[in-house]
Amino acid sequence: MVLHPCYGLYVWPSAPVLAQYVWYNREMLTGKVVLEVGAGVALPGIVAAKVGAEVFLSDTEFLPQCLEHVSENISLNNLDSSKITIIAITWGFFSSQLLSLKPVDVILGSDCFYDTKDFEDILVTVVFLLKQNPIAQFWCAYQERSSDWTIEHLLTKWSLSCEEVPLANFDADSAEIGGSTMPGCHTVHLLVIKLKEFPSVLTTCVKCTEMT
Ligand SMILES: C[S@@+](CC[C@H](N)C(=O)[O-])C[C@H]1O[C@@H](n2cnc3c(N)ncnc32)[C@H](O)[C@@H]1O
Secondary structure (H helix, E strand, O other), X not given: OOOOOOOOOOOOOHHHHHHHHHHHOHHHHOOOEEEEEOOOOOHHHHHHHHOXXXXXXXXXXXXXXXXXXXXXXXXXXXXXHHHEEEEEOOOOOOOHHHHOOOOOOEEEXXXXXXXXXXXXXXXXXXXXXXHHOOOOEEEEEEEOOOOOOOOHHHHHHOOEEEEEEOHHHHOOOOOOEOOEOOOOOOXXXXXXXXXXXXXXXXXXXXXXXXXX
């Protein structure tokens, strides 16, 4: 049952890749507000908290066991509970928790694009958050499951720019990252998505390749 991709009860192959990107950009994250969506066990968000960001970890309210699991992971990692908060955010839903969230600087998403029916809902939620803080960025690790799947038309529709960061730029082009063999032979991409009309002033330490 826990092998279904809806479940965030273990670390998916994209998560060590995104966590590594967070680590490589740790200097710019200190003191920043970071939200992880579809967090599951929340490896990238927990790394962001460890490097000094104020972190909100979110998953859907419709899978409460994921939110409970996030809570256990926070305890296991001895995180300062004043700097890390768990909230329920379901992609495409405008809950009171989403509406009352403070502006975020960086949104993290690891392996959220795994079901095409959710692709636009994820971006609608991201666009809502980026509009609260137009210089914010969405850092997203995407596992390629089908060459037919694309978010390109949605990026255009929602006026988003997208840059791919080559994995070699942050030493994530290997089957093993930080002692985890999860990336294995899976093809994972690291994307940085922003509002098109607001080029970000946040400077990441690794170079990107513009796609749209
Ligand atoms: C493939 S898992 C990835 C989990 C984790 N980010 C990782 O990479 O290890 C997908 C995650 O998205 C969450 N999720 C599924 N549908 C969602 C929705 N509609 N809104 C928000 N989160 C959702 C699941 O609970 C799960 O944690």
